[in-house]
Amino acid sequence: MKTLSEKLQETTQFLKEKGIGDVEFGLILGSGLGELADEIEEAVAIAYEEIPNFPVSTVTGHAGKLVYGTLSGRKVLALQGRFHYYEGYAMTTVTYPVRVMAALSAHSVVVTNACGGVNETFKPGDLMLITDHINFMGTNPLIGANEEDLGPRFPDMSQAYTGDYRKKVAEVAQTRGIDLKEGVYMGFSGPTYETPAEIHMARILGADAVGMSTVPEVIVAVHNGLKVLGISCITNLAAGMQANLNHTEVVETTERVKAEFKELIKETLAVL
Template identity: 65%
Template structure:
C-alpha cells in the first residue's frame, strides 16, 4: 500500500468514527496531553485501533486521538506523538499531520517539552523558527503531489500572524511568553555540553527531540503552524544532570498557563 493509500484509508476510518472537518490539529507533547481532557463532545480512539497509525511509548504520552469541541472550535488532538528515537520511520512520525490535513484542518498547534539554552525551566517559548539537526528529512522519497510541492518553502513555517496573535493574548492573560529558535535532534540521549555550546553558537534557544519533522510536513501540506515549547530544564552544561522525570514535573507546574493560552488562541485564530 502506498503512503497516499494509507492516508486515505485512515482518513476514511476516522470519518466513519465521526471525526468530521476539524479546524485545528493539536500535537501535545510530554506532560501536556491533559488539555485534550477538556475537549467537549469528545470522540476518543486509542492509537492501537487506528489503521496505519504508530504507537507512543514515552511516559507522559497517553496514546489517544481525541476529536471534539475546544473553545468553540472543532479540534483533533494527539495525546502523545511518535518520535524518531522510538525506532519509527519518519513516515510514521509525521503521519498524523498528513491525516490532519486530509480531514480538513487548516492549522496545527504543535507543542513540546524542551531543554533551555537561552531560557530557564518554567518558560513558555513561542517557536519562531527551527534548525533541523536530525540528519534526515521527512520529505525524502517520492513527493506527495496531492499535498504539496517537491521543494516546499520553509520561510514562514511558523506562521508570523499566529505568533503576533499569541503574543497579544499572552499579554492580556499576563503570561510571560518568550520567543526563540528550536533545534531538533534525534535523541534519545540528552545532548553533551559541547553540543549545546555549538547549538548556542548556531542561534538556538531551545533543544528537543520532536516537532521539526512534523512542522516540515505541515509546511509541505500548506498548514498554518503555531509552535510552543515548554522549557522544562536547562540543557546540558547549564545544570548538573538531566532526567525525564524533571521534564514531566515542570510541565505540571506550567500547564495552567499553557492550557489557558492555547484555548484562547484556538478561540481567536
C-alpha cells in the same frame, strides 16, 4: 505496497466512521501536556492501536489517544501523545498524524513540546513561542518519492511558523500577564540528551531551545500547506547549564505550568 495517499484514505475513512468530522485545528500535545485533550467537548477518543496505519506512542507522559471535538469553539483533532524518530519509527510514520489532520480538512496545526533551554535568560517553566527552527536530526521527513497531491517537491520553509498566529498568541500572553519568551527551536534525534559541547554549538548556531520532536511535524505541515503555531515549555536547562538531565524533571515541570500553558492555547484558539 500501499502509497501514502492510499494509507491516508484508509485511515480517514475509519476515523469518519467513528464520528470524526471536518477538522479546523490539529493539536500535537507533548510530554506532560496531554491533559488539554481532556477538556475537549463532545469528545470522540480513539486509542492509537485501533487506527489503521497509526503507530503507538511508547514514551512516559504520552497517553496514546486521538481526540476529536470542540475546544474554544473550534473543531480540533488532538494527538494525546506524539511519535518520535528515536522510538525507531521512520520519519514518514512520525509525521503521519499531520497528514491525517490535513486529509480531514485541517487548515492549521498547533505544536507543543517540552524542551531544554539553551538561551541563558530562560528558566525552567518558561513558555517559548517558536519563531523558527533548525533541523539537526540528520534526516528529513520528505526524503523519498514525492506525491504531488500532498505537497510540492521543494517546499519553502522561510515562514514555517505563521506570522499572524505568532502575533495573536503574543497578544493573548500579554493580556494574561504571561511572560512568553520567543526563540529558535533546534531539533536533535535523541534519545540521549545533548552533551555540553553540543549545547555550546547549538547556542553558537542561534538556538534558544533544543528538543527531540516538532521539526519533522512542522516540515510536513508546511508541505501540506498548513498554518503552524509552535509553543515550547522549557522544562530544564540544557546540558552544561545544570547538574544533570532526566525525563522525570521534564514531566514534573510541565505538571507545574500546565494550567497556564493550557489557558494560553485555549484563549489563542478562540482568536485565531
